[in-house]
Amino acid sequence: MRPRIITPIILFILFLPPTALAGKLYKWVDDKGQTHYTQTLPPTDAHRARSHLDEHGIVVKEVDAAKTEEELQQEAEQKRLRQEQQRLVEQQQAQDRVLLRTFRSADDILMTRDGQLQAVDTSVRVTQANIRRLKTTLEEMQQDAAKRELRGRSVSKRMLQDIEIKRQALEDAYSSIIEREHDKNRIRQSFARDLKRFRELKKLEQSDDPIQKARDSFDHALQNVYHCQSGDNCEGPWQRAKAYLKAHSTTPVKIEGDNIVITGEPMEDDDISISVSRIDDPKRGSLVIFMDLQCKIISLQKRLCANGEAINRIKQGFRNELAKAGDLSQSLP
Incomplete structure (x- = not known):
């Protein structure tokens, strides 16, 4: 044994x-x-x-051995993350249910999006009409002040204040247009996400990327807006913007201030009037330079300009031209 x-x-x-x-x-x-x-x-x-x-x-x-303080914290964090993940899952499921109840097809989503964009565009057209009136009024007020000075008469403090009020109103109107473009971008991005998710839920073919398409549309819409670097006073790009205006406008400068330059109204069919302004962008907390282009409209229905191709070229070159000044200022000691 x-x-x-x-x-x-x-x-x-x-x-x-x-x-x-x-x-x-x-x-x-x-x-x-x-x-x-x-x-x-x-x-x-x-x-x-x-x-x-x-x-x-x-x-x-x-x-088991008692958990250390670090292990207890990690365990609590894992639990929190799991709960947050579950919350996000439930939130997505709720959004999916609303999406499917709200829209019957992808075309419904596009029609609703276009309706909201059209409403914003209507607001922009009203603002643009107001800008034209403000520019005309401001030009007349400055001409009146200049005539007084030529006659040896002083310009009253009240008149100077009124001119400044109109100038500020004009800058506010330009800021409003930039804000409306941000609104349109939010609408495009929101509906692009909805459209992509709707196609996923319905197992429809994704022919393109609606989100990227929305980003490209926003970038194209703001070709006439240059964002200065944070904390920059935009002085270099601003000087280049004024030079760009004088090089491409077919009408003479009528108003030139510290933060705004305006050329005369378009009189001929191929005239191009340009305004540039240096204003605050509250969404980014920085300064932007905004270029506004006007021409003599030859078709009210489609709002066409006789010199439409030239206007597109001016818009396309604006940011690149100002960016040269930004790159130059950054390279200086």
Whole structure:
């Protein structure tokens, strides 16, 4: 017969008094890797992983080591992230249900989007008409002030204040147009996401990327807006913008201030009137230079200009021209 091997734990139990076998027996490992068998767990080792043994040395219960503060924080963070993930899943499911109830087809989404864009465009056209009136009024007021000075009469403080009020109103109108373009961009982006998700839910073919298309449309719409670097007063780009205006406008400069330059109204079919202004963009918290182009409209229905191609070229070159000044200023010591 093979000799019976007696393990240390069996030896330990054999030499325990009978009363000890009725209680708990702990098996645990200290920092040095030594295994201990004790009837009681020392308070200093209460945080350790341990096994509960019965009188036969069989493990009846396992207790994990107490979690450290870092482990507890990680566990709490994992729980928070799982809850946030579940919230996002439920939110997406709710949005999907609303999307499918609201629109019957992709065409419905496009029609609704176009309706909202048209409403913003109507607001822009009203603002543009107001800009034309403001420019005419401001030009007349400045001409009147110039005539007074030529006759040796002083320009009253009230007249100067009225001129400044009109000039500020004009800058506010330009700011409003920029804000409306941001509104149109938000509309395009929102409906582009809806359209993409609708096609996914309906398992329709994704012929193009509506989100990228919306971004490209916004970029094209703001070709006449140059965003200055944060904290920059735009002085370099502003000087280049004024030079750009004088190089491309077919009408003479009528108003030139610190932050706005306006040329005369278009009189001939191929005239191009340009205005540039340096204004605040509250959405970005920085200055922008805005270029406004006007021409003599030859078709009210489609609002066409006789010199439409030239206007497009001027718009396309505007930001690149001003960016040269920005690059130059950054390279200077």
